Amino acid sequence: MSAGAIRLENVTLGYERRPAVHHLSGVVEAGAALAVCGPNGAGKSTLLKGLAGLLAPLGGRIAFDGLAPRDIAYLPQAAEIDQAFPIDVLDFICMGAMRRIGLFGRIGPQERARVAAAIAAVGLDGFEDRQIGTLSGGQMQRALFARLLVEDRPVILLDEPFGAIDAATIDDLVRIIARWREERRTVIAVLHELDLARRVFPQALLLAREPLFWGATQEALSEARLAEASRMVEAFDRDAEECRRDETPDAA
């Protein structure tokens, strides 16, 4: 499967004029695997929300070459899913078929087969009629990955897919990411597990509101750069002036 590139042109994302991601530029090539790393509050999740089209940039532009918003699948952080909602695992994973069957279409034999394959791939056989509220953190993450498998999109955004999850589950889910890479899908993941990022993702973006480095993972996650990232000031500057960085000296 091939997908177009995603171009970030001087993108600033944030809330209420406060930048969470400041002046980020770069290209995610089709089929690339990019880890987004950095301390808490560095803007990693915000960047993913921007890429998913859930947050409009405060400045700059995100351009998708030959990709529509519907080509992007997005795994939110676990906390954003309301596990108290009365829905069983099978129905939850079937949600992944929504883009193809729409709000009114039938889930035909083809979709059923796809869902069954996804359930088997994440190792949730036998959980089909369990309410999602009864799942453990790792099982819920497996269910979310199964939904992504059913969605079957060329671009996959993962927001902290391995938070609070045991090693066996991580291994299974990493295997699915590897399969996506073989299928030439673009995978962008926010990760706190730096060893995992070095092992699975060839490219990394180190973010601390400002982009610190975007390139080979080994270089991006070097001791020196990580130390620099950890010095990031999280609090807002109350007296911040309007940002003029876009303007050239001549124009100002």
Next chain:
Amino acid sequence: MLHDLFIAPFFDYEFMRRALIGAVALSISGCPLGVFLILRRMSLAGDALSHAILPGAALGYLACGLSLPAMTFGGLLAGLAVAVASSAAARWTALREDASLAAFYLVSLALGVALVSLKGSNVDLLHVLFGSVLALDDATLIFLAAIASVTLAALALAYRALALDTFDPLFARRVTPLGEWIPFAFLALVVLNLVAGFHALGTLMAVGIIMLPAASARLWTRGLTGALPLAAAIGAASSYFGLVLSFHSGLAAGPVIILMAGGAYFLSLIFGKTGGVIRLRRPKRHLEG
């Protein structure tokens, strides 16, 4: 004996038959909506919207007296206006939706009562606040049935969309272009049912028949597919037993119907199979695996 108690009132009096049909129609369409209101954490929004209907209905009343079309039209308009205004206020101001709904409905209630008192008697005011389920005429009955039909058809058609948007609104917005509109369509359905409830049970009681059976049903079921029909059934049963009790005791019919639904709710709180106190505090012996 049982016949005299439970069946005769409906055989002997037309107004009882009409009341039963109207209240059951209201339950069948309103209670499933109530289940969704609860799941969307908007239990109090229904209350707020039902008050919001009042000034519109009162304006209709001022213009045309106790006329069904005028009060319905006014109520619909006011209800939709407040639904839109409060969600807009939530989106564009610092207040959250619950605060802006509370503000809008208090103002609406005050405005509505003031408007009715401008022209009407206390009897009219009571009619508006507590409804007149024992005096439903043909036109009102057809109106209630029509709204119930429209609501059921809409729920059947949009069930997946509504469940999806309630559970995971971000996902809904990403996978379908209609995603943005689902919340508004849902609120419109709620307003429609509240206006129907307004004619039968009055502005203060209408929301009771929507929320109480829904809350009860959630305590007995795990899934959504069971909760919706169960809520409707509890609502219909409350209507029936409420009318029977009101007939024999002489108590006002509307409040007794709501009291019945309230009774079912308290029983569910204690005995509810999935969420009741007994089940949660005294679980059965654990399983092997």
